[in-house]
Structures are given as structure tokens and as C-alpha cells.
Amino acid sequence: MADEPKTLDAAALLAEIATKSGRTLDEVRGLLTRHGVAYKPSIAVPKHLCIRSLAFTGEKKGEKASGPVSFAWDDLGPGLWAILSDRNFRGKSTLLGIMKWCLTGRRAENVPSEMAEWFHTVTMAFTLDDQAYEVEITDAVASTGTLWRVEGEKRFEQASFASPEGFEALMSDFFMGQLGLQTMVVHADIKSQGVDQSHHWPWLFGAMAIEPNPKSLFGSNQLLGVRMMQMYLGVPWTNATNDVMSAQNRIVTETRQATADGERSRVRRKARLAELDAEIALLRKQLDKLPREQDQRMALRRANRDVADAEARLREGDRTLAAVAMDFAAAKDAHAAARRDLQDFRDGRAARRVFRSLDPLCCPRCDDVFDEERKQATRERHDCVVCGKHEEPEGNPVTQEAGLKDAATEAEAAVAAQRRRVTAAEGALSKARDDREKAEGECRRLEAALAEPSGARDLELEIIRREARKEELQDEASLTPKPVDDQAILEIAEKVTKKAFKPLQEELLAEVSELIRDYAVRFGVESLEGVTLRGNTHLLLSKGGGTAFFGAQTDGERARLKIATTLAIIKVAERRGLGRHPGLLLIDSPGANEMVDQDYASLVAGLAHLAEEIDHLQVFVAAVNNETIRGHVPGARVRYAAGDDYLW
Amino acid sequence: MANPGASTPPDVPTAPKVDYHRNALRILFILVKGSRPYTGVPVEGYDRVFRGETKVQALDFWVRYPDYLADELLSLYEATGDEECLAAASEIFAEEEPDLRRVPMLRRYFGAYEPLDTVLGILKSRRLVLPRSRQMERGTDEHDFLVGTEAPGLIARALADLPELGWYDRRVDLVLRVADGRGGYALKERQHRQKEYHDAQTGDLIPTTAERVRKRLETLWRAA
Numbered sequence: 001m002a003d004e005p006k007t008l009d010a011a012a013l014l015a016e017i018a019t020k021s022g023r024t025l026d027e028v029r030g031l032l033t034r035h036g037v038a039y040k041p042s043i044a045v046p047k048h049l050c051i052r053s054l055a056f057t058g059e060k061k062g063e064k065a066s067g068p069v070s071f072a073w074d075d076l077g078p079g080l081w082a083i084l085s086d087r088n089f090r091g092k093s094t095l096l097g098i099m100k101w102c103l104t105g106r107r108a109e110n111v112p113s114e115m116a117e118w119f120h121t122v123t124m125a126f127t128l129d130d131q132a133y134e135v136e137i138t139d140a141v142a143s144t145g146t147l148w149r150v151e152g153e154k155r156f157e158q159a160s161f162a163s164p165e166g167f168e169a170l171m172s173d174f175f176m177g178q179l180g181l182q183t184m185v186v187h188a189d190i191k192s193q194g195v196d197q198s199h200h201w202p203w204l205f206g207a208m209a210i211e212p213n214p215k216s217l218f219g220s221n222q223l224l225g226v227r228m229m230q231m232y233l234g235v236p237w238t239n240a241t242n243d244v245m246s247a248q249n250r251i252v253t254e255t256r257q258a259t260a261d262g263e264r265s266r267v268r269r270k271a272r273l274a275e276l277d278a279e280i281a282l283l284r285k286q287l288d289k290l291p292r293e294q295d296q297r298m299a300l301r302r303a304n305r306d307v308a309d310a311e312a313r314l315r316e317g318d319r320t321l322a323a324v325a326m327d328f329a330a331a332k333d334a335h336a337a338a339r340r341d342l343q344d345f346r347d348g349r350a351a352r353r354v355f356r357s358l359d360p361l362c363c364p365r366c367d368d369v370f371d372e373e374r375k376q377a378t379r380e381r382h383d384c385v386v387c388g389k390h391e392e393p394e395g396n397p398v399t400q401e402a403g404l405k406d407a408a409t410e411a412e413a414a415v416a417a418q419r420r421r422v423t424a425a426e427g428a429l430s431k432a433r434d435d436r437e438k439a440e441g442e443c444r445r446l447e448a449a450l451a452e453p454s455g456a457r458d459l460e461l462e463i464i465r466r467e468a469r470k471e472e473l474q475d476e477a478s479l480t481p482k483p484v485d486d487q488a489i490l491e492i493a494e495k496v497t498k499k500a501f502k503p504l505q506e507e508l509l510a511e512v513s514e515l516i517r518d519y520a521v522r523f524g525v526e527s528l529e530g531v532t533l534r535g536n537t538h539l540l541l542s543k544g545g546g547t548a549f550f551g552a553q554t555d556g557e558r559a560r561l562k563i564a565t566t567l568a569i570i571k572v573a574e575r576r577g578l579g580r581h582p583g584l585l586l587i588d589s590p591g592a593n594e595m596v597d598q599d600y601a602s603l604v605a606g607l608a609h610l611a612e613e614i615d616h617l618q619v620f621v622a623a624v625n626n627e628t629i630r631g632h633v634p635g636a637r638v639r640y641a642a643g644d645d646y647l648w
Numbered sequence: 649m650a651n652p653g654a655s656t657p658p659d660v661p662t663a664p665k666v667d668y669h670r671n672a673l674r675i676l677f678i679l680v681k682g683s684r685p686y687t688g689v690p691v692e693g694y695d696r697v698f699r700g701e702t703k704v705q706a707l708d709f710w711v712r713y714p715d716y717l718a719d720e721l722l723s724l725y726e727a728t729g730d731e732e733c734l735a736a737a738s739e740i741f742a743e744e745e746p747d748l749r750r751v752p753m754l755r756r757y758f759g760a761y762e763p764l765d766t767v768l769g770i771l772k773s774r775r776l777v778l779p780r781s782r783q784m785e786r787g788t789d790e791h792d793f794l795v796g797t798e799a800p801g802l803i804a805r806a807l808a809d810l811p812e813l814g815w816y817d818r819r820v821d822l823v824l825r826v827a828d829g830r831g832g833y834a835l836k837e838r839q840h841r842q843k844e845y846h847d848a849q850t851g852d853l854i855p856t857t858a859e860r861v862r863k864r865l866e867t868l869w870r871a872a
Contacts, residue, residue, distance in 0.1 A: 336747035343748050344667060350813050351669035354806045358798075360773035367772075386773060 010039040013237070016496045021489045031486050032493065035247035036185070037240060044234030046573045047179055048616040049582030050127045051076050051099060056648075058119035058140065069118065071648040073639060078583075078618045080604070080611040082633040084625040085641035091648050092622035095639070096586045098122060099620070100209060102135045104202045105171035107143070107164065117141055125150070128178055128582070133158065135171075143167045147174060172201035179580050182239040184227050185246050193257075196250070199224060207232055207566060210587040213555040214562045217537050225537040232569050233512070234579035235505045237497045244494045251487050269473050276470050280463055287459045296450050303442040310436035317429035324425045328418040335411035342404040349397055360386050502535075508572060509533050515568035516561070522609065523560040524602025533565065556599050563587065563603065567610055567617075574614055583616050589623035601628030608632040671762075672770040673806075673813075677820045678707050679777055680803055683795045694778050694794035701764065701791040702832030709760040709839060710823045711816075712753055714745035715858040716842060720826055722864055734872060736822060737865055746858035749815075755848040759836050768793075776802065 097110035132150035218225035230238035530542035573579025683696035725733035771777035
């Protein structure tokens with residue numbers, strides 16, 4: 001622990017995330033908390049688990065070998081232990097299964113279902129470092145019992161359970177806490193729904209059980225294997241990283257859901273908006289058909305103006321007509337005068353002709369009759385016979401008459417012109433009168449209409465109501481939450497955190513890889529030149545000049561490589577004081593696909609050596625009885641069922 | 649021709665030039681047609697007589713103011729129902745006579761009057777008319793007019809030569825018919841009943857009544 005590599009503390013990590021994302025420390029802390037990410041330093045101090053005893057009672061049912069059961073295996077401790085039988089199906093795997101049952105609280109996968117009701121009580125004692133505990137199942141069928149802490153001769157109840165679920169939860173809490181393990185929450189996307197899946201003790205316990213034909217190095221799930229490896233390696237901040245990645249997945253799912261939800265409500269909103277638009281259009285149409293009060297008032301003002309205008313024109317027309325009528329009368333007078341002049345002229349001319357035909361015979365004053373001499377003399381001189389005045393020849397009467405005629409014609413034209421003016425003035429006047437009447441009628445009509453209640457106000461209110469609803473919907477649209485931008489910060493957090501543990505992980509993996517190679521060779525994996533365990537749990541093997549992956553190996557080789565890997569991690573944890581594997585291995589033998597004797601013997605031999613090398617290591621091997629195993633495991637450490645016997 | 653020294657100053661109104669020949673001819677028509685055979689002391693060359701200058705003035709007024717004549721015709725029509733009167737009044741307006749044939753007269757103290765001296769001079773010098781004065785019992789002079797034997801012939805010739813003079817012939821007949829043998833004072837009294845005539849200031853031209861009479865005519869015409 002003293003030489004723990006350069007791990008950063010939580011404050012430093014958070015500060016770096018804050019700096020890189022341009023947020024305050026509080027913002028980052030708040031955001032991570034909101035997403036369930038805990039930046040807690042998890043110090044991986046290895047604790048050693050060791051089974052101390054196992055005992056159970058019950059009654060076997062069925063046709064073969066039925067009868068009461070009473071099994072006890074005491075004085076167990078670190079080192080290699082073997083469960084052997086000459087034949088298969090003699091209870092080896094079940095014995096390992098009962099140990100698993102006690103450690104995980106879960107019976108289902110560990111004890112065959114047909115045996116579910118065979119067991120009555122089970123008691124298993126174990127130690128964690130120096131502390132002793134005891135799992136006591138008092139009613140194995142109902143799953144009731146107690147976890148005891150044992151201090152010398154005394155037992156203290158740690159916790160009790162009364163159901164299968166309760167038992168499992170109890171053991172899970174106990175070991176997770178004791179071993180410094182953290183529940184792994186993985187955000188999975190199942191049928192487009194984000195689901196948080198918790199992986200806890202029963203899963204993590206997988207690192208302690210070696211099945212005969214393992215598919216992967218850690219646990220049974222390739223992807224989760226990385227986390228499991230990191231957990232047991234004791235790499236710091238792996239949980240935080242996992243939480244960050246889960247949070248990111250959750251955001252992606254939630255964003256997709258939110259987008260889908262948003263899309264649904266957008267479509268709904270759009271439909272509702274279209275509905276509202278249609279309703280508004282309809283209302284407007286109805287409103288347009290109605291005379292609006294505002295328009296009516298405007299029209300009334302217009303009509304009033306029209307009345308005033310018509311009246312003004314009437315007054316003006318009256319004045320004009322009066323003036324024009326005077327002109328007309330004057331023109332008529334002038335015309336009459338001109339024609340009278342003509343008439344006078346004609347009458348005068350006629351009169352003169354009448355009197356010229358009759359010369360004066362006497363003086364009108366003295367009545368003296370003119371003599372012939374006077375008549376002759378005055379006629380010759382063109383003098384008047386009465387007054388003696390020289391008679392000027394008359395002007396040409398034809399010319400005079402023509403002049404008078406022209407004057408009369410002109411005067412007539414003037415009359416016609418004035419008559420037209422009168423007609424026009426009268427027309428204007430009559431139009432003004434009509435206009436006034438019409439406008440007055442319109443005023444009366446509008447005033448009456450305004451006095452009537454109109455439905456316009458109600459329609460306008462309806463429109464306003466719908467417009468408001470539209471606005472609300474549009475506001476809602478603009479308020480639609482944007483995808484969370486927490487994602488960016490989480491990405492930064494992931495990078496920063498990974499960077500924090502990557503160097504240490506690389507270092508640890510290099511060390512582990514070297515040990516795997518060493519152990520695998522000891523376990524009999526032939527011609528193995530080099531091993532590289534990668535951060536992604538891929539195990540790369542250099543064999544006979546070529547390279548191969550774990551998955552391509554035979555069942556036996558995979559089992560041996562898996563055991564080598566687990567032991568390597570335990571060994572590195574031992575060396576560095578960093579890691580979480582409790583140092584217990586339950587290795588079930590291949591049943592039908594049993595490893596060839598030679599290989600299995602090598603494995604057991606290697607395990608025996610390693611058990612001496614790693615002093616707290618406890619390994620239970622279940623196998624068909626074999627001389628090699630017997631050669632490496634002392635008799636006191638073996639439970640053996642000879643011939644057709646059963647182990648219990 | 650113009651003699652600057654003898655020209656009239658421009659600010660003195662010139663009296664309208666009076667056509668004495670036309671006046672003389674009109675008076676001649678009245679005197680001849682309104683005359684009756686002369687039975688007094690014979691005067692050579694004159695065989696008919698027209699009695700009373702007032703009557704000449706009264707008849708002349710009706711000839712010179714066709715609107716007043718029409719008014720009188722309408723009164724006659726109203727009084728007698730004689731449709732010829734209505735037709736005659738209507739004819740007067742149809743021919744625009746109140747405008748065209750009117751020869752304005754002055755209002756004198758006793759009514760419309762125009763001195764006949766010049767006109768009578770024209771007629772007398774040609775032996776067509778011979779004015780005579782009679783001493784009346786009440787002490788005033790009454791003028792009669794002897795009509796020359798040549799006068800009817802002259803009128804007949806003039807009507808034959810100049811048909812446009814037929815209007816005077818017909819008009820004087822109509823006026824005489826309207827007068828219906830009434831004497832000058834009776835006619836004057838009749839004419840004074842017309843407001844415009846009576847109210848005219850002495851020395852003013854007697855105003856026309858054409859518009860009033862036209863309306864009266866229209867009313868009666870519609871009622872007829």
C-alpha cells in the first residue's frame with residue numbers, strides 16, 4: 001500500500017473534470033451525483049476468505065441410496081483440498097455447490113433442483129482474515145437461519161434470514177462490504193427501454209468458481225468481465241468509470257426516449273395547432289360575415305360625413321343655381337331684346353314704306369297745302385317738303401337686318417349656354433339632394449344596427465381564446481427540453497478517470513501476464529512462450545512461434561488458463577497489498593469431458609505448489625480419484641468416495 | 649359727318665330713338681278700325697271719327713303690352729268661359745309676344761300715356777287723320793280724330809303689300825273686341841286694377857307682368 005502507484009484522489013479528479021469541461025467544481029459534483037456517479041476512493045485491501053468447516057443433515061430421497069444424511073467436514077484451512085470419488089455422480093459437484101450456497105445465499109444454481117428438499121440443516125464456518133463467522137441454515141427448505149460472528153466460544157448474531165431472498169441479500173451485503181466490492185450498475189437498452197441492471201455478489205462470486213469448461217476468463221459475461229477483472233485487480237476508480245459509462249448510456253436512452261416523447265407531443269401539438277388554425281379560420285369567416293361594430297361606427301362616421309358633404313354641396317348648388325339662373329334670365333332678356341330689336345326694325349321699315357308711298361300734302365302745323373312748285377323743288381334737291389331738311393339716303397336695310405339677326409342668333413346661343421349651365425347646376429343640386437337622402441338613410445340604418453346586439457364580440461373572444469392557446473402550444477414547443485448536455489461532461493469524466501487508472505492497470509496487467517505464463521506452464525500448458533492479458537480481458541498467447549487467443553484453446557487448456565489467471569491476480573494482490581480476490585477457489589472437475597489424466601495431474605501438482613507459495617490460498621478441487629492427485633494432496637485433505645460409495 | 653363741337657356729352661343719357669313711323673302706323677290702325685262714320689259738320693276728305701284720346705291711349709296700351717292684354721283675356725275667360733279668350737291668351741305667350749312685341753310706355757299721372765303730337769303730325773300732313781278738340785260740358789277739352797277717306801284704302805294696300813303688318817290688323821281687332829265698346833275712362837279704370845300698372849311710379853316704364861300672367865294661364869289651361 002505504501003508504494004501504491006500514482007492514483008489521484010477524488011478531489012483532484014473532479015477538479016480536472018471541472019477544468020476540462022469549463023464548469024465549476026460544484027456543477028461537476030452536482031451533475032455526477034445527479035447521475036449516480038460516486039467518486040469515492042475505494043481502497044482495495046485484500047481480505048482472505050477461508051472455509052473452516054462444513055456440515056449438513058437431511059434425507060436423501062429417490063430409489064437409489066435413499067436415507068438420512070449427516071455430513072461433516074471439519075478442520076478445514078488454507079491449502080489444497082480434494083473431493084474425490086471413483087465414479088461420477090457421487091456428490092462431488094454438489095459438495096462444492098453447498099459451499100457456494102452458503103457463501104452466496106443462493107441455492108438455485110448450486111444444488112440440483114431434485115435435491116432441493118433433501119437438506120434440513122447446513123452449517124458452514126469460515127474466516128475472513130482473522131475473524132470467524134458461521135452460516136447456519138436451520139431450515140434449509142424454507143431458507144431460515146443466521147449469520148453468526150464467532151468470538152472464541154461465543155456466537156454473535158450478525159444477521160438472520162427467513163427466506164431465500166433474505167438469505168441472498170444478507171450474504172451479498174456481508175461480502176460486498178467485507179471485501180470492499182461495489183455493486184456494478186450497467187445501463188442496458190432492452191427493447192428501447194433503458195434499464196439499470198445491478199450486478200452484485202452472486203456475480204462477483206463467479207471469480208471464485210472454476211467451471212470445467214470456462215467460456216471466459218472472468219465471470220461468465222465477456223463485457224462484464226472487464227469490470228470484474230478490474231475489481232479484483234484493485235484498480236482504483238473503475239467503479240466511478242463504470243458509473244460514468246452507465247450514466248452516458250442512460251442519457252443516450254433517455255434522450256432517445258425524450259426525443260420519441262417529444263416527437264409524439266410535437267405531432268400532437270402540430271395536429272392541435274392545425275385544429276386551432278382551422279377553428280380560427282372558421283370563426284374569422286363567421287366574423288367577416290358579421291358587420292363589426294368598429295366597421296359600423298366607421299361607416300356611420302362616413303355616412304355622417306357624406307350627409308355633411310351633400311348638404312355643403314346643396315348649399316353651394318343653391319348658390320350656384322341662383323347665380324346661373326340670374327345669368328340665364330339675363331341671357332333670356334338679352335335674347336328677347338335682340339329679337340325685339342329685329343321686330344322693331346322690321347315694323348319700322350314697313351311703316352316707313354307705308355308712309356313713303358304717301359307724300360305729305362300739307363304742313364301739320366299750319367295746315368297750309370304745299371304747291372307743286374315746292375314739291376318739285378324739294379324733290380329735286382332731295383329735301384323734305386315739310387321742313388326742308390336734306391334727306392340722307394337710308395343705310396342698306398338688308399345689312400342692318402342681317403346684323404340684327406346675327407345679334408339675335410348670338411343671344412340665342414348665349415341662352416342655350418346658360419340653359420346648359422342651369423341644367424348642370426340643377427343636376428348637381430338634385431344629385432346632392434339624392435346623396436343626402438341616401439346618406440341620411442344609411443345613417444339611420446347604421447344607428448339602428450348599432451343599437452342591435454351583434455355576435456361579433458363573442459366571436460372575437462373565441463378567436464382570442466384560441467390564439468392564446470396557440471401561443472401556449474408554440475411556447476411549449478420552444479420549451480421542449482434539449483438533449484442533456486451532461487453527456488459532454490460525462491465523456492470528459494470518463495476520459496479523465498480512465499487516464500487516472502490506465503497506467504496502474506497497464507502495470508498490473510503486465511505483472512499478471514507474466515505470472516499467468518509462469519502458472520500456466522506449471523499447470524501443463526505446453527510450449528507457451530508468452531502471455532499478454534489485455535485491459536479488455538483478452539488473453540493473448542504466444543505458442544510455438546504463433547499467437548492464439550484464449551477462446552481458441554481446448555476446454556482443459558481454458559480451465560487451466562483461467563485458474564492461472566485467477567491465481568496470478570491473487571498473487572499480485574498478495575505482492576502489492578492491492579486487490580480484492582479473497583483467495584478461495586472452487587474448482588469443479590470436468591465431468592463428461594474430463595481432462596486427460598496427465599494434464600489434470602499437472603494442474604493439481606501446480607496448485608499444490610502454489611498453495612504452499614501463497615499461504616492464505618484455499619483451493620477445493622473436485623475430481624475423479626486419481627493417483628497424481630493423491631500424490632499431491634495428503635489424505636487428511638481429501639474426502640474420498642471409493643467404488644460405488646457416495647460422498648455423503 | 650361727325651361734328652365734334654355738336655356731339656352730345658357722353659354722360660347725358662340719350663333717349664331711345666323713337667320710331668315715329670311705326671307708332672304712327674299703329675295709331676292709324678287703332679283710329680281707322682276704332683272709328684265710326686262721321687255725322688257732324690262735313691269736313692272735306694274725312695268721313696269717319698274716333699272719339700276720345702284717352703281711349704286711344706288705353707287701346708294703344710293693350711297693343712303695346714301683350715301680357716296685360718292676355719291677363720284681361722284670362723279675366724274675360726274666367727268671367728264668360730269663352731274659350732276663344734283662353735286660346736287667344738295662350739297664342740300670345742306661344743308667340744312670345746310679351747317679349748317681342750312689347751313697346752314700353754311711361755306711367756303718367758293718370759296712367760299709361762304717350763304724347764301723340766308727332767305721330768298725329770305725320771298722319772295729319774298726309775290727310776289721314778285730323779285731330780279735333782271739343783269743349784266738354786265739365787270744361788275740359790276732349791280730342792276726337794276724324795279719319796281721312798284715304799286711310800282705310802291705305803291700310804288695305806299696306807296689308808296687301810306687307811303681310812307682316814297683318815299682326816297689327818289682327819291685334820287691333822282683338823283689343824277692340826276686349827274693349828267691347830267701353831269708353832276710355834272705363835278702360836283706364838280696368839287697366840288700373842292691375843297692380844303692376846297701378847303701382848308703377850310716375851315717369852317709370854310700366855313693368856311687364858308676363859311671368860305672373862303666364863302662371864295664371866298655365867293654371868287655367870290645366871283646369872280647362
